[in-house]
Amino acid sequence: MADTPELAAERAYLAESRAALRRMHHDVLVREIPVIGSEGNDERFTNEANQRAHKERVLALLDLPDVPLFFGRLDYDKGAIDDLERFYIGRRHVHDGSGVPMVVDWRAPVSVPFYRATRSDRQRVVLRRRYGFSDTAELTGFEDEPLIGATEADRADAFLRAEIERPRTGPMRDIVATIQPEQDDLVRAPLQPSVCVQGAPGTGKTAVGLHRVAYLLYTERERLRRGGVVIVGPNRSFLSYIRKVLPALGEVDVRQITIEELITQPALAVDATEAARIKGDARMAEILRRALWTFVGTPAEGILYSKGSQRYRVHDYEVADIVAGLRESTRYTPGRNALAQRIAHAVLVLMERRGESPDDRVQNAVARSKPVKQLVDAVWPKVTPEQVLWRLYSDTEFLAATAPELTDDERTALLWPKAPRSWKSAKWSSADAVLLDELDDLIERHAGSLGHLVLDEAQDLSAMQLRALGRRCRTGSATVLGDLAQATTAWAAGPWDQVLAHLGKPDGIVAELDRGFRVPEQIIDFAARLLPAIAPTLGTPTGVRTVADSLKIVATDKELFGATIVEACREALAGVGSVALIAADEQVEQLRDVLAGAGLEAALLGAVEDAMDTTRLVCVPATLAKGLEFDAVVVAEPSRIVAAEPRGLQRLYVVLTRAVSRLQIVHVDPLPTALG
Known part of the structure; x- marks a missing residue:
């Protein structure tokens, strides 16, 4: 102009x-930050809150x-x-x-x-x-x-197109200037009920979720400040990609983490796919509950409590009635504590019958006495989540008794081939960490709830992962983002109504975004050929932009494959903006070396921190591509991406829809049949 x-x-x-x-x-x-002079806890808390608010305000006003x-x-x-x-x-x-x-x-x-x-x-x-x-x-x-x-x-569409096609490098940009009416409806939706967004590739669902967080913090700041807001993403590369959106909108106090970081049990073991699938299944919730309560036994005898010359006996059948009344009526540890108090109360009743006048101090003393403690330890022992899960994985008969809903093959997949000697020496996987978290909640409830929880790429979460996340947001609301066609994990929970139910938000509203602003029509139509095979219930998304020569498919032979990849990357780099070479995980590092040998500088996503900030050309393992976008994408050997995992077609759908302007596919083996 x-x-x-x-x-x-x-x-x-x-x-x-x-x-x-x-x-x-x-x-x-x-x-000047106001300071309250007293040294009391309340004053110290107020002073710290004032300092924290001041720091947040300073950061929010940075230009x-x-x-x-x-x-x-x-x-x-x-x-x-x-x-x-x-x-x-x-x-x-x-x-x-x-x-x-x-x-x-x-x-x-x-x-x-x-x-x-x-x-x-x-x-x-x-x-x-x-x-x-x-x-x-x-x-x-x-x-x-x-x-x-x-x-x-x-001419608004022309402006939208120009903004979308503006070359991108580094992290994701906000879309605040180009929010469309259907996106704005979701951004400005009220805090309650929870919102679930089914979004086809390029519809801006991640951006909608982030802008919704910014909007809710604007309208409900004091309400959300108490519990906080957390964004859970699929991996660190994805979180690095979106990290600058909220600060650009003036919001600097939102945690962005992975579920593995939220559930802090270290993962030192790796599950086979079938074992991970079973451990993520919703049936495990009942199995764990059943397994935990088997540790509560039936008293073989009562207690005899002595006070001076007096003896007070509570018979075994009386203790059994107390145990039966408490069993599964509360969490495990509160039930154990209540058992000691109930037995002590029975002793106090006997004292009163003999004309004594015991008070609460006497009851507490009885509850802490050796006879009561010994009986409680025998009938209702202390347990840890690790103890329960170790027994489940190492005891064939115990697993069969507590998991009748599993098939024989499923139980075999859960059992350790060689069990560790005790639960203290066991090594747990990331799926185990989620089950341990479930058990921890069954044993003793933890207070507190997030004000709002955002789950991105939620279609990949298991039922048990969703339960763990829901426990951290019991009284808060959630924004759930994903695309069922991009569900690549074997343990994916299923349709959105089931996802919301496992999350504890069954009243959540499901909305759909099907206009793809960021992926050109030619590319999205090509990728949509996979939908009948991977998500037959979903409609075909609509691309609102047509970009000339946006899709190119190159067949080559094995000897020329590396040279063709180099040529394709050079061609992409001749344009403007970011470029990604996406390949099967096992192949991508080798291709990065091929590019380096040809004089092309390329960072490897996942191996280099902030890889997308360092170079225009990034080599991306297929499993890390979800949620990212690049101006130009080169996809190497789609058949290897498909063959690498059980849901390979879903993974390929993800990979094919990462390009904002240009996609080039280079292959030696035939393309998957579903692509026609």
């Missing part, structure tokens, strides 16, 4: 807004030089909103020092028409302006969309 006086004025306004933000940041930075401060403008009818008729829409609120807004947060109600207003429902808006920026956040131009009077055809 040529320089004009109006463009110069907009640039000047941007500079003034950035200067105002710097003043706001400085004012908070130098502001990010490579992120545009505003991206749009709304001109309202005269007098529509107080005395203001023009609002600049941006990533955070900026004022001029006297309270007059210079930039309005995109989450504020006044900003909603930027995403929702149409000519038939203009919501008092006269004109909507969208700004274009360079990669260095320099304002390069703008497009106006009048909402009244005779106008040209809507």
Whole structure:
């Protein structure tokens, strides 16, 4: 766009807004934090909370030089909103020092028409302006969309296309400037009930989830601050990719972790696929409950409690009645503690019958006495989660008795070929860690609940993993994101209603995004040939962008395979933006070496921290591709990706839908039959 006086004025306004933000940041930075002088716990807690809030506010007001401060403008009818008729829409609120807004947060109600207003429902808006920026956040131009009077055809789609196709390098960008109405509905959905988004590739489901977090923290900040917000992603590479979205939106206090990091039991063993599938199955919840309660026995004798010359006997059948009343009516440890108190109470009843007047101190003393402790240890022993699971995996008869719903083959898959001598020397897998977490909750409930939980790529989680996550968000809400067609794990929980039920959010709302903004139509149509084989119940997604020559398939022979891969990567690098070479895990490192031998610098995702920040060309193992996107993608030997795992076709569907502009497939072996 040529320089004009109006463009110069907009640039000047941007500079003034950035200067105002710097003043706001400085004012908070130098502001004295109130300190309560007393040394009590309450005062110390308040002082720490004030310091933490101050630090968060300082971080939230940092200007990010490579992120545009505003991206749009709304001109309202005269007098529509107080005395203001023009609002600049941006990533955070900026004022001029006297309270007059210079930039309005995109989450504020006044900003909603930027995403929702149409000519038939203009919501008092006269004109909507969208700004274009360079990669260095320099304002390069703008497009106006009048909402009244005779106008040209809507150019919003052209702006959306230009923003999507802007070359990308490094981590994921926010989509706050291009949120579409169907996405905005989900972003601004209320905190309750939980929301589950089924999103085809390129529909922006991850971005919707992240922007929803930012929106909820804007509207429900105090409510969510108490429990906190956590985002759970499939792996560290994915979390590294999305890490800058929320800070760009002014939210810096959100934990982003994997489920393995959330459940802290170290994984020192690796399961076979079938064992991992069974351990993730919902049936394991009942099996574990049953296994735990087998440790509670039937008393063989009662107790005789002595106090001075007096003797008080509680008979075995009385103890048995107490045990039966407590059994499975509470968690294991509280039940054990209650057993000691109930027996002590029975002793106190005997004392009262003899004319004594015992009080609570006497009851507690009886509960702690040696006879009672010995009886409780014999009937209701202390157990650890590891003890229960070790016995389940090492005792054939015990497993058969507690897991009748499993087949013989399934029980065999669970049993250790050579059991460790005791539970203390056992090594546990990541699937075991989830079962130990279930047992830990059955033994003793832990207090606290997250305010909001975001699960990305949730289609890959097992029923038992979902139960573990749900326990950490008992009273909070959740945003569940995924695509059933991309379910690549053998232990995937199944349809979304089952996912929500295992998570403890059965009333959650399931919404679908099926317009693919980021994947060109030619690519998504090609990948969708796999859907009848991998997800026959899902509809075919729609690509809203057509990119010339976006799909290229090259057949070669074994001798020329490496050279063809190099040529394909060179061709991709001749364009702009990020480039990925995606191959089967067992093949990708070798191909990286081939590229290096040809003089192409390429980072290996998963082996190098922040690999996507270091070079334009990244070699991506197929199992780490989920959730990522690149301007251009080269896929090596699809048949090897399919053959590498039981759900190889699902994995290939993921791999084929990572490209925003160009996809080139290089193969020696025939393409999978499902691709036609």
